[in-house]
Structure formats: structure tokens, C-alpha cells
Amino acid sequence: MSDKEIITFLQEQINSEKRIVESIKSSIKDVKNIPVNSTLTGISMDSSKHAHLYAAVITLLEGKNTPLEEEDLDTQRNLINEHILFEEKMINKLEKFLPQIDNPKAIALLNSILSDERKHHKMLKELEKVLLEGETITEEDWWEAMWKDVPGLWT
Numbered sequence: 777m778s779d780k781e782i783i784t785f786l787q788e789q790i791n792s793e794k795r796i797v798e799s800i801k802s803s804i805k806d807v808k809n810i811p812v813n814s815t816l817t818g819i820s821m822d823s824s825k826h827a828h829l830y831a832a833v834i835t836l837l838e839g840k841n842t843p844l845e846e847e848d849l850d851t852q853r854n855l856i857n858e859h860i861l862f863e864e865k866m867i868n869k870l871e872k873f874l875p876q877i878d879n880p881k882a883i884a885l886l887n888s889i890l891s892d893e894r895k896h897h898k899m900l901k902e903l904e905k906v907l908l909e910g911e912t913i914t915e916e917d918w919w920e921a922m923w924k925d926v927p928g929l930w931t
Contacts, residue, residue: 779837786830786837793827796820811885818888856904863897 800820807813835841844852870890877883 790830793823796823
């Protein structure tokens with residue numbers, strides 16, 4: 777499959793996710809049941825997130841991603857590490873709290889949250905490892921790009 781075909785597919789997915797968001801937004805106004813309303817709202821938020829992630833994949837495939845500059849790397853790494861720790865705390869708290877719950881419906885909702893927290897944690901770890909490390913431009917890279925073709929400079 778060519779990049780163009782993949783991008784077309786991804787754009788279709790973005791449009792589908794946006795339709796889901798709009799459909800849920802227009803229909804939940806009348807849903808008075810809080811667990812149902814909250815679940816549908818969460819699905820809508822996930823669909824919005826998916827649309828953003830599809831767009832990020834398109835950016836990567838088109839080669840339009842802006843690399844992080846070296847001075848931004850520490851800030852971004854700290855932000856991601858902070859959120860990794862937040863997710864770990866949430867996971868640990870939920871894992872300890874869940875066995876104390878007897879209501880099956882509450883357990884189902886809390887398990888859904890726990891599953892999301894685990895996914896968030898995994899995604900942040902992957903982001904830290906793959907994107908930040910592979911998308912950084914160092915000062916050395918800038919010097920190389922600017923001066924590598926200057927005749928006689930490196931001889």
C-alpha cells in the first residue's frame with residue numbers, strides 16, 4: 777500500500793471519528809442516566825483523541841513533523857516523566873481500591889478506567905522512548921547541516 781493510499785485511509789478514519797463525536801454530542805443531551813451519559817462522553821473523547829492520533833500519523837508519513845530542538849527535550853522529557861508517574865499512581869490506587877467494590881456496574885466502569893490508565897502509561901513510555909529520542913535535533917546536527925558541504929572546512 778502506498779503512502780498516499782494510507783493517508784487517504786487515515787483521513788477517512790479522521791472523518792469517521794469526527795462523525796462519532798458529533799453524533800454522541802447531539803444525542804447525549806437527552807440522556808439523563810449519568811453512567812450511560814458519562815460512558816458515551818468518554819467514547820466521544822476517545823474518538824476525538826483517535827482523530828488527533830490519525831492526524832499525527834499523517835504528519836509522520838508526510839515527513840512534516842517538526843523535530844524537537846535540544847533545549848526543548850528536557851522540558852518535554854520532564855513533562856512526559858511527570859505524567860508517567862501520575863498514571864502509575866492512578867493505576868496503583870485503582871488496583872488497591874477495586875477489590876473493595878461490590879457493585880458490578882461500578883466495577884465495570886472502574887475497570888474501564890483502569891484499562892485506559894494502563895494504555896496511557898504504555899503510550900507515554902513509548903512516546904518517551906521512540907518519539908523523543910528519535911525526533912531530537914542537537915546543536916551538533918545543526919552544525920553538520922549548515923557546514924558539512926563547505927569545501928575545505930573539514931580537511
